[in-house]
Amino acid sequence: MAVAFEQGVRGSGIALDVESVSHRYGVEGRSLAVVDDVTLSLAPGEFVALLGPSGCGKSTLLRLAAGLESPSAGAVREDGRVIAGPNPDRILVFQDATLFPWRTVRGNVATGLEARGLLREKHDRIDEVLKLVKLEAFADFYPHQLSGGMAQRAALARALVNDPKLLLLDEPFGKLDSLTRLRMQNELLDLWTNVGFTALLVTHDVEEALLLADRVIVLSDRPARIVAQVSVAAPHPRRRDDPALIALRADLLATLGISHDV
Numbered sequence: 699m700a701v702a703f704e705q706g707v708r709g710s711g712i713a714l715d716v717e718s719v720s721h722r723y724g725v726e727g728r729s730l731a732v733v734d735d736v737t738l739s740l741a742p743g744e745f746v747a748l749l750g751p752s753g754c755g756k757s758t759l760l761r762l763a764a765g766l767e768s769p770s771a772g773a774v775r776e777d778g779r780v781i782a783g784p785n786p787d788r789i790l791v792f793q794d795a796t797l798f799p800w801r802t803v804r805g806n807v808a809t810g811l812e813a814r815g816l817l818r819e820k821h822d823r824i825d826e827v828l829k830l831v832k833l834e835a836f837a838d839f840y841p842h843q844l845s846g847g848m849a850q851r852a853a854l855a856r857a858l859v860n861d862p863k864l865l866l867l868d869e870p871f872g873k874l875d876s877l878t879r880l881r882m883q884n885e886l887l888d889l890w891t892n893v894g895f896t897a898l899l900v901t902h903d904v905e906e907a908l909l910l911a912d913r914v915i916v917l918s919d920r921p922a923r924i925v926a927q928v929s930v931a932a933p934h935p936r937r938r939d940d941p942a943l944i945a946l947r948a949d950l951l952a953t954l955g956i957s958h959d960v
Contacts, residue, residue: 715774715775717772721758733921738915745899748899748915755921760900763788763864763866788863789865791867793873797856800840830855833848846875847878858889872902886910909936909938913929
């Protein structure tokens with residue numbers, strides 16, 4: 699089960715337990731193993747990052763946690779209950795913002811509430827999350843009028859309007875330019891601090907993982923197995939030039955088989 703989490707006061711997140719999970723896909727008549735006997739626990743309100751080679755199974759773990767798929771073996775639990783399907787408590791945010799081009803920012807953010815029949819009851823929540831992601835002045839803009847960072851903020855607002863207890867982030871800033879990515883990392887950290895959800899982030903960026911996460915999990919080549927776990931004790935906000943983080947970065951790169959001078 700999830701271990702106690704002491705950094706900060708969290709309240710609205712869930713405990714996530716991945717218990718001896720393996721997963722396989724059927725591909726052209728053969729079975730392809732993508733996750734192999736992974737056990738991982740997140741405490742309520744914890745921020746954990748997954749690092750690993752492309753195609754190793756990181757995104758599959760997010761889909762299993764979201765309830766979009768069921769594991770071939772093992773179990774994934776939310777607060778001790780087996781996850782059997784999708785739930786607005788668990789929201790997956792993708793690398794692409796995937797906004798509906800014919801709807802305004804406000805309209806896109808409203809989609810989750812509409813689907814759940816809660817739009818009238820929670821209409822004010824839309825304005826609250828737009829303010830939270832600093833898009834209140836762009837509520838009536840359409841996606842083609844937004845920058846990449848603004849579009850990703852709108853995608854985060856669409857997730858947050860459902861008041862998720864677990865936010866699953868699949869390289870959400872991977873397609874942004876470097877400056878926008880740095881801003882979005884800070885904004886995600888602010889959201890996590892203010893809202894208190896549990897966060898599981900997939901990233902290929904070692905520095906991003908160290909700046910944001912309380913723990914960094916390193917996965918092997920496919921099928922994904924856990925090869926290392928690193929706790930990051932530095933308080934937020936963290937500095938990229940912190941000698942302790944630089945040392946952790948070197949250790950993680952070495953674990954990933956990459957030269958320290960990268």
